[in-house]
Structures are given as C-alpha cells and as structure tokens.
Amino acid sequence: MRILLANKFYYRRGGDCVYVLNLEQLLKKHGHEVAVFAMDYPENMDTEWKRYFPKNMGKVMAFTRPFGSREVKDKFNRLLDDFRPDVVHLNNIHTQLSPVLAELAHGRGIRVVWTLHDYKLLCPRYDCLLNGRTVCETCFNGDKKACLDNKCMKGSRLASFIGYREAVVWNRQRLENATDILICPSRFMADKMAQGGFDARKMKVLCNFIDTGKCAKGDYGKGDYYCYIGRLSREKGIGTLIDAANCLPYKVKIIGNGPLANELKAVAHNHIEFLGHKEWDEIKTLVGQARFSVVPSEWYENNPLSVIESQCLGTPVLGARIGGIPELTDMTFSSGNVADLKAWIEKMWDAPFDYRKMAEEAQRKYNAETYYDNIIKVYSK
Structure with missing residues (x-):
C-alpha cells in the first residue's frame, strides 16, 4: 500500500510529530511505501520528499496559508501525481498547510484518514481554553464568533479574526465531506467531536502507540x-x-x-x-x-x-x-x-x-x- 503522511512539521517537536515519525517507520517496516508532506522548516529531518514541501510560513503567509495557498496546493498536487497514494493520512495540518489537503486528495478518489491530535476542528485556538486559563466550549455549537469577542488567538484582534475566518471557511460540513475517517486517540475526544456535531459514524477511537x-x-x-x-x-x-x-x-x-x-x-x-x-x-x-x-x-x-x-x-x-x-x-x-x-x-x-x-x-x-x-x-x- 502507498501511504502519504501529512503533518505541518517533520521533526520531534511534539506528540503529533513523534506519532507521525513513529508511524512512518512502522509502515515501512511492514513493507508499505510511505511519503511525507510538511512545511519546509529549518529543524525538519532530512527526507527525499522535501522537494515537495512548501516554504516555511512567514508573517504575510498567515493571511493565505490557513485557507489553502497556491504554493501548498501546487506542491501537494505534484506529490499526489508523482507518488499516487492509496491513502492520505492527515495529522496536524491547520494554518501552515490547511485542510485543503483533504479536499485535493478526496477529489481524486483517494481515501482520507485524519488523526486528531487537538481540538482545532471544534475550537479556533486548538485547546478549548478561554484566555489560556478556563475550559471553554462556546464554539462547539458551530458559531465561532466568540473567538473574535474574546480575542482568543494570542490576545490579538487580527490573529483572532484570521482564526475565526479559518473556522468559518473550514466548517464541519466541508471537513466531513472530504474525510473518510477521523481517528480520535481518546473516547473523550470522540465524544466532544460528536457534541460539536460531527458524525460519530466517521470516527474511530484508536489510542496512540509508542516504540x-x-x-x-x-x-x-x-x-x-x-x-x-x-x-x-x-x-x-x-x-x-x-x-x-x-x-x-x-x-x-x-x-x-x-x-x-x-x-x-x-x-x-x-x-x-x-x-x-x-x-x-x-x-x-x-x-x-x-x-x-x-x-x-x-x-x-x-x-x-x-x-x-x-x-x-x-x-x-x-x-x-x-x-x-x-x-x-x-x-x-x-x-x-x-x-x-x-x-x-x-x-x-x-x-x-x-x-x-x-x-x-x-x-x-x-x-x-x-x-x-x-x-x-x-x-x-
């Protein structure tokens, strides 16, 4: 099987990155062909696939990347053309790469699997925290305007507007239409996704693994x-x-x-x-x-x-x-x-x-x- 793994970073930055790197090795061990797609970041591990990586995101790109920039689409399409995956497995892709990857793969009839490492599909700031302190589920109902009102993104009105627009553009229906399976590493996350209106039939609870x-x-x-x-x-x-x-x-x-x-x-x-x-x-x-x-x-x-x-x-x-x-x-x-x-x-x-x-x-x-x-x-x- 040919599997394309996508994550915004390609080095041991956090749990999502460790998961992707471990999964890449696991799949290769079992004889599968694996390609990776990430942002071209200085700390990335070396890989034969880096020629397809879009540039490291600068400040100006913050206005285009979250919504699916031309460079990301062009380079991802090139990778799809050359590698011809059976499965595209998305991970942490918002902002630097964007969910446009799901739509591009789905449009070609490729199976799209997405492991959710945080709550970005429910909460514009990923962590369901108000002012970084109090648990908040206001945006679960689909209306993300609270992100603007509370300046949830770094306390900045501009950053919060971008986060709000990103959530509106990549709404629940659009994301579900382009994704075959949402992998939730905990039952808690699956329950919260269902609370936010996501189709439980598209969710698979699968606990993380380690070496x-x-x-x-x-x-x-x-x-x-x-x-x-x-x-x-x-x-x-x-x-x-x-x-x-x-x-x-x-x-x-x-x-x-x-x-x-x-x-x-x-x-x-x-x-x-x-x-x-x-x-x-x-x-x-x-x-x-x-x-x-x-x-x-x-x-x-x-x-x-x-x-x-x-x-x-x-x-x-x-x-x-x-x-x-x-x-x-x-x-x-x-x-x-x-x-x-x-x-x-x-x-x-x-x-x-x-x-x-x-x-x-x-x-x-x-x-x-x-x-x-x-x-x-x-x-x-």
Missing part, C-alpha cells in the same frame, strides 16, 4: 522521588503541582522547559528540582526510577504520550481527572485542586506497586504491532 522497545529495562528499582515531565505552562497544571509539592516533604524532579520556568523556580522549595529539557536516554532513567509521575493538566488532554511512556517504564501515573487522562490511569485527582492532589501524592508515595507487571501490561497494550493491526484496517476499509 515500546525503547522502554525495555532489566531493573525496576525506584528512587526517593516522584516526577513531572512536560511543558512548564499554565494549561499543564504545573503551578498546581508546585503548590501541592511545596506542602509536602517528598522530593520531586521537574523535567521540561516552558514560559513559567522562572516564575515556578522562584516559588518552589528546595526539594523541588528543575532539570530542564532532557533527551530520551536521560528521560528513561529519570522517569523509570521515579516512584510515580504526575500529569496535573488543566485542559482537555487528548491521549498524552507522557502517561503511556511512564507506564511502559513501569512507573505509575497520577493524573488529573480531565480530558482523556482517566482512560489511561485509574489514579486521578480533581483537576486544579491542590488539596486533592496533595492527598493523592501522600497516598501514592508509599503505595505498593508491581512495577515490572505494570510495564509488561502497558507494553503489550501500547505496542506498535497492535496499533498496526488496527490502523491497516482503517486504511483498507
């Missing part, structure tokens, strides 16, 4: 700390975690960077260690030796890889009761509630776990071969 081989280890011993791994930003709930951790004597290691880094370091007590960005070899050791990890999100997390990776390393996960997190772990606390988080950390600190068994079960559940068996059925229908 479980990279999680293999012989020792499941634990250290004297718990950990957080992720972006240091408000919607991730890291502020709530620091408030709870400050009230407790247990050591916690914070892995990652973000806009709140300096603010959090200024208020954190000495037993809270900020490690910054780490590569996988170090993450494997840090997360693998933690007694548990905490995912304290305060937005509609979809299917966070941080939970899956922790469990595959034999590390239990304490997650906020929001979005798709409760589908991945039974140990949850009320999102944004410092007292509840504090109580759960105390409970988990000395709780007995069979770490090896946890890792083995998670690796069976989230391994690539299981995912392949499911995705190939989606491609083939």
Whole structure:
C-alpha cells in the first residue's frame, strides 16, 4: 500500500510529530511505501520528499496559508501525481498547510484518514481554553464568533479574526465531506467531536502507540522521588503541582522547559528540582526510577504520550481527572485542586506497586504491532 503522511512539521517537536515519525517507520517496516508532506522548516529531518514541501510560513503567509495557498496546493498536487497514494493520512495540518489537503486528495478518489491530535476542528485556538486559563466550549455549537469577542488567538484582534475566518471557511460540513475517517486517540475526544456535531459514524477511537522497545529495562528499582515531565505552562497544571509539592516533604524532579520556568523556580522549595529539557536516554532513567509521575493538566488532554511512556517504564501515573487522562490511569485527582492532589501524592508515595507487571501490561497494550493491526484496517476499509 502507498501511504502519504501529512503533518505541518517533520521533526520531534511534539506528540503529533513523534506519532507521525513513529508511524512512518512502522509502515515501512511492514513493507508499505510511505511519503511525507510538511512545511519546509529549518529543524525538519532530512527526507527525499522535501522537494515537495512548501516554504516555511512567514508573517504575510498567515493571511493565505490557513485557507489553502497556491504554493501548498501546487506542491501537494505534484506529490499526489508523482507518488499516487492509496491513502492520505492527515495529522496536524491547520494554518501552515490547511485542510485543503483533504479536499485535493478526496477529489481524486483517494481515501482520507485524519488523526486528531487537538481540538482545532471544534475550537479556533486548538485547546478549548478561554484566555489560556478556563475550559471553554462556546464554539462547539458551530458559531465561532466568540473567538473574535474574546480575542482568543494570542490576545490579538487580527490573529483572532484570521482564526475565526479559518473556522468559518473550514466548517464541519466541508471537513466531513472530504474525510473518510477521523481517528480520535481518546473516547473523550470522540465524544466532544460528536457534541460539536460531527458524525460519530466517521470516527474511530484508536489510542496512540509508542516504540515500546525503547522502554525495555532489566531493573525496576525506584528512587526517593516522584516526577513531572512536560511543558512548564499554565494549561499543564504545573503551578498546581508546585503548590501541592511545596506542602509536602517528598522530593520531586521537574523535567521540561516552558514560559513559567522562572516564575515556578522562584516559588518552589528546595526539594523541588528543575532539570530542564532532557533527551530520551536521560528521560528513561529519570522517569523509570521515579516512584510515580504526575500529569496535573488543566485542559482537555487528548491521549498524552507522557502517561503511556511512564507506564511502559513501569512507573505509575497520577493524573488529573480531565480530558482523556482517566482512560489511561485509574489514579486521578480533581483537576486544579491542590488539596486533592496533595492527598493523592501522600497516598501514592508509599503505595505498593508491581512495577515490572505494570510495564509488561502497558507494553503489550501500547505496542506498535497492535496499533498496526488496527490502523491497516482503517486504511483498507
């Protein structure tokens, strides 16, 4: 089978990019021909397909790219002509590439599959947050004017107007007409899409996967700390975690960077260690030796890889009761509630776990071969 994967970036920038890169390797392993389409970005991995990539988006392009620019259409059509895919698998494509890709492929009779990594099809700013703080579903009813009224896009009236127009142009009916299957990595996302009017018959719930081989280890011993791994930003709930951790004597290691880094370091007590960005070899050791990890999100997390990776390393996960997190772990606390988080950390600190068994079960559940068996059925229908 010939499969074309499309994503706005082609390097390990975030969960969507990691998913695409892992999927590319998985499909090639099974003998499929795979092409990729992305924006020509300086940090992209090298690929034979980069000659088809549209230029890196500049400020002026923000007025054309979201709606399907000529360059994107011309280069994508060239790729379709030359590669002749059986399936076009879209991922994170809004703004820099745009859903015009779905229409171009669908118009040629090519099967279009779209994995949803965020809520862009429901919310112009992707994350269903009002002012970056409060969960908001105002735009789910199809009227996106709240994006203008609240200046949801970066607090800018102009950016919000572009986001609003993008949502109007690429409305639910138009997107559904050009897409065969919408893959939702969590049941929560599928329910929200249905709430927003999308046809449930076009949705397939399919949990993400990881390269479980990279999680293999012989020792499941634990250290004297718990950990957080992720972006240091408000919607991730890291502020709530620091408030709870400050009230407790247990050591916690914070892995990652973000806009709140300096603010959090200024208020954190000495037993809270900020490690910054780490590569996988170090993450494997840090997360693998933690007694548990905490995912304290305060937005509609979809299917966070941080939970899956922790469990595959034999590390239990304490997650906020929001979005798709409760589908991945039974140990949850009320999102944004410092007292509840504090109580759960105390409970988990000395709780007995069979770490090896946890890792083995998670690796069976989230391994690539299981995912392949499911995705190939989606491609083939």
